[in-house]
Amino acid sequence: MLSTVLLLLSPLSWRVDIPVEFWMRQVFMAMLLLVIFYFNMLWFVPRVLLKGKHAVYLLSTILGAVLFVGLLIYADNFLHLPELMHKAFNPDKPYVQKERRISGDIFNIMLYLLTIGISTSVASVQKWQKDESLRRELDQQRINTELSYLKAQINPHFFFNTLNNIYALTNLDVKKAQEALLKLSRMMRYVLYENQKNETLLSREVSFINDYIELMKMRLTEKVTLNISVDEPKDDLVIAPMLLLPFLENSFKHGVSSQQQSEIMIKLEVMGNTVFFETRNHIFSVHAESPEATENGIGLVNTQRRLSLLYPDKHRLKFGKDEAKQEYWVNLTINLE
Known part of the structure; x- marks a missing residue:
């Protein structure tokens, strides 16, 4: 998945010694996104969105975004990541705790929405392909049934006339x-x-x-x-x-x-x-x-x-x-x- 690749590979371009806790947090986020992707694609979209429960799906998606950001904030605080990242990028300056930047949360929400969007699209395409395959199968069954019926009508019609001709010839x-x-x-x-x-x-x-x-x-x-x-x-x-x-x-x-x-x-x-x-x-x-x-x-x-x-x-x-x-x-x- 694109978002997972970005989370794990883009930090490698930074020219600093990244703490292990940062990678733990990235792996945690990637796992969350994978769970969201497959849960949304395999269960939530088929059971909710494609069943016509659009309001429930929209509300659940918004609540999911809040929960996703909340889990990432908790993981950052649990791992003391803000302080560790400050030391990695500014080793000569003392760490002063500041309010969390909203730009980081917006980026996380964008990743979340990207995951939701892609998984919803995949689920919708799979449903369309399944419905199209079923429609074609039903059409083929209908055509085969109709053709069998038409051929059954033609055959007696043909032999009836042919036997009449042969009967006339016998005389x-x-x-x-x-x-x-x-x-x-x-x-x-x-x-x-x-x-x-x-x-x-x-x-x-x-x-x-x-x-x-x-x-x-x-x-x-x-x-x-x-x-x-x-x-x-x-x-x-x-x-x-x-x-x-x-x-x-x-x-x-x-x-x-x-x-x-x-x-x-x-x-x-x-x-x-x-x-x-x-x-x-x-x-x-x-x-x-x-x-x-x-x-x-x-x-x-x-x-x-x-x-x-x-x-x-x-x-x-x-x-x-x-x-x-x-x-x-x-x-x-x-x-x-």
């Missing part, structure tokens, strides 16, 4: 249905193991997307044109699992018609640590009360919420309808750095 082409089941089992393995994690390799997410697209192809007719462009990413990039799935589901749910020509465009491009994802599809109306319309709304809202929680200030999501072309489009950019 048309058994071999294709078997292939679809094989792909679905691979996708389910991905969901069971990777979706429980906060992050997965982007390469695995891309493989999942490719499997999903291949699965969807099996139920499409010649009236649907697919324009797919998916980059192979680097192995060291990671992303939240199943983050892009709702956008894909959107395209295949609302961009396919059994009677009209349609086109679905899906593009995923990786440049450095940034992922650019885009979908575009024709709009074919779905009955507002149908399960698909309701589930689609849930998936999109949840994905927006996941993006805001997982990639705050690191993503940009835009989507809308092009009325002239009767198309729905999505543009998503994520910085995975």
Whole structure:
């Protein structure tokens, strides 16, 4: 502590033979200041000041200053320090007892207040750091809980639609249905193991997307044109699992018609640590009360919420309808750095 160092080292610059009693008094003062420092930091500030008892803290600090100066005066008189110091600095002059100089007491009070100020600041910073750490922990717990809830909503939504697709295939082409089941089992393995994690390799997410697209192809007719462009990413990039799935589901749910020509465009491009994802599809109306319309709304809202929680200030999501072309489009950019 700075005040303790000053008390013990500054007298060494004096060019006199300092009596032992002076050092005893300095050590006593240093011990007092250390006790005050740690008592104030560890007990008094947390129990009084930070509990809102400001008047009690102020009054106690003033009384502590009086007691501190009183103890130093008593120590000086007990050790006969004024007389010994007079002899050290003025050996040729007789000692005459005088009234105590107030300047010395002011210096001691300044040391006391400095000790109180520093210890109060340290205690306040420690309390702030503890509160901030607790706040971050609670926020992280809240986010993890919310993300688990959002993922739990997305997973049944996805598998419900996929199983419906495979069920339809069993009546048309058994071999294709078997292939679809094989792909679905691979996708389910991905969901069971990777979706429980906060992050997965982007390469695995891309493989999942490719499997999903291949699965969807099996139920499409010649009236649907697919324009797919998916980059192979680097192995060291990671992303939240199943983050892009709702956008894909959107395209295949609302961009396919059994009677009209349609086109679905899906593009995923990786440049450095940034992922650019885009979908575009024709709009074919779905009955507002149908399960698909309701589930689609849930998936999109949840994905927006996941993006805001997982990639705050690191993503940009835009989507809308092009009325002239009767198309729905999505543009998503994520910085995975």
